[in-house]
Amino acid sequence: MLPARAESAASLGLTACHGCGLLVGLPESPATNTCPRCAAHLHMRKPDSMQRTCALMIAAYVLLLPANLLPVMETQSLLGTRQDTIVSGVIHLWQSGSWPLSFVVFVASVVVPLTKLAILTMLVVSVQRRATWSPRDRTRLYRLIEFIGRWSMLDIYVVTLLAALVRLQSLATVKIGTGAIAFGAVVILTMLATRTFDPRLIWDRAEISR
Amino acid sequence: MRCNPDSRQRTLALTVTCAILFVLANIYPIVTLESQGLRLSCSLPEAVQVLWRSDMEFISVLVLTTALLVPGLEIGLILTVLLQRFPTPLLLRLIEVSRPWAMVDVFVLGLLVSIKKLSDMATIVPGPALWSFCALMVLTASVRATFQLRDFWRQTSVTYAARPS
Numbered sequence: 001m002l003p004a005r006a007e008s009a010a011s012l013g014l015t016a017c018h019g020c021g022l023l024v025g026l027p028e029s030p031a032t033n034t035c036p037r038c039a040a041h042l043h044m045r046k047p048d049s050m051q052r053t054c055a056l057m058i059a060a061y062v063l064l065l066p067a068n069l070l071p072v073m074e075t076q077s078l079l080g081t082r083q084d085t086i087v088s089g090v091i092h093l094w095q096s097g098s099w100p101l102s103f104v105v106f107v108a109s110v111v112v113p114l115t116k117l118a119i120l121t122m123l124v125v126s127v128q129r130r131a132t133w134s135p136r137d138r139t140r141l142y143r144l145i146e147f148i149g150r151w152s153m154l155d156i157y158v159v160t161l162l163a164a165l166v167r168l169q170s171l172a173t174v175k176i177g178t179g180a181i182a183f184g185a186v187v188i189l190t191m192l193a194t195r196t197f198d199p200r201l202i203w204d205r206a207e208i209s210r
Numbered sequence: 211m212r213c214n215p216d217s218r219q220r221t222l223a224l225t226v227t228c229a230i231l232f233v234l235a236n237i238y239p240i241v242t243l244e245s246q247g248l249r250l251s252c253s254l255p256e257a258v259q260v261l262w263r264s265d266m267e268f269i270s271v272l273v274l275t276t277a278l279l280v281p282g283l284e285i286g287l288i289l290t291v292l293l294q295r296f297p298t299p300l301l302l303r304l305i306e307v308s309r310p311w312a313m314v315d316v317f318v319l320g321l322l323v324s325i326k327k328l329s330d331m332a333t334i335v336p337g338p339a340l341w342s343f344c345a346l347m348v349l350t351a352s353v354r355a356t357f358q359l360r361d362f363w364r365q366t367s368v369t370y371a372a373r374p375s
């Protein structure tokens with residue numbers, strides 16, 4: 001909860017500019033308000049935060065299926081052709097003894113995207129239902145997903161480098177599968193969804209019920 | 211307040227080094243693969259090209275943007291702002307917007323993972339770009355720590371008369 005004497009900026013008619021952080025007073029009519037310092041549009045809260053976040057999250061969920069079911073990498077070697085999805089690639093690494101690698105890829109490509117989506121879903125639902133439990137912890141969770149978001153790009157880079165380097169004709173070739181495109185899209189969509197979500201909404205609901 | 215010229219000079223030196231490292235990292239090959247007499251090496255732009263030619267345009271653009279364009283843009287913008295007398299608000303905003311999309315640190319980790327994977331099937335010789343990327347990752351973190359956007363925003367306010375809407 002907010003400490004006893006604190007007032008929220010919104011209740012005082014002030015808002016922090018999202019472009020430069022300047023605290024500006026907002027008149028009642030929203031109209032065209034621009035920050036006097038950086039000319040960015042001023043908003044009390046991120047515009048259409050819930051709608052945009054939900055839309056992006058749904059798209060991410062939809063693409064999560066092809067990302068994990070379709071192969072991300074196709075390896076052709078003297079031993080034959082092998083198609084790997086994200087999960088089968090992790091298992092293959094584990095079985096061939098590279099435990100640390102297997103763990104790193106597993107965390108970056110499976111744990112991180114799922115955790116991000118799960119936490120973001122929980123945050124959205126909690127705001128929608130005007131929940132009041134621990135806004136501070138919820139904000140911490142939001143900061144967590146903001147931080148870990150980019151790390152799911154790891155597998156994309158790995159696959160890129162392998163495909164670019166392993167072009168040894170009949171000896172070995174690596175090609176990227178369509179699953180990688182879906183996975184890349186999931187990473188981008190979840191990063192955008194985290195950006196459109198306004199964590200101040202968590203506190204708005206907590207304040208009303210005080 | 212970090213407006214003193216010493217701090218600015220230090221940040222400027224770091225940023226110039228970053229710029230040099232960035233150029234090196236993209237010109238030279240990252241690693242060289244050797245197997246059965248065949249030898250292949252590639253730099254980041256070359257890897258992006260390979261992807262583009264294999265009809266993987268989306269990923270090609272994604273990797274190009276997050277590992278090359280945006281990091282380069284960020285360095286260029288910071289350099290420009292440091293050399294300006296009064297910082298331009300637009301440039302400061304662009305710096306802020308581009309920060310989350312510059313993923314050099316994730317790229318370096320991806321590099322290391324790929325190298326470990328490749329070393330099982332062939333001999334790997336690290337190239338100059340690999341070290342440049344690692345150094346770039348560390349120095350970019352330094353620059354971000356010393357380049358305080360807030361101070362630069364304050365310097366822009368000096369040049370206009372503040373009026374609430």
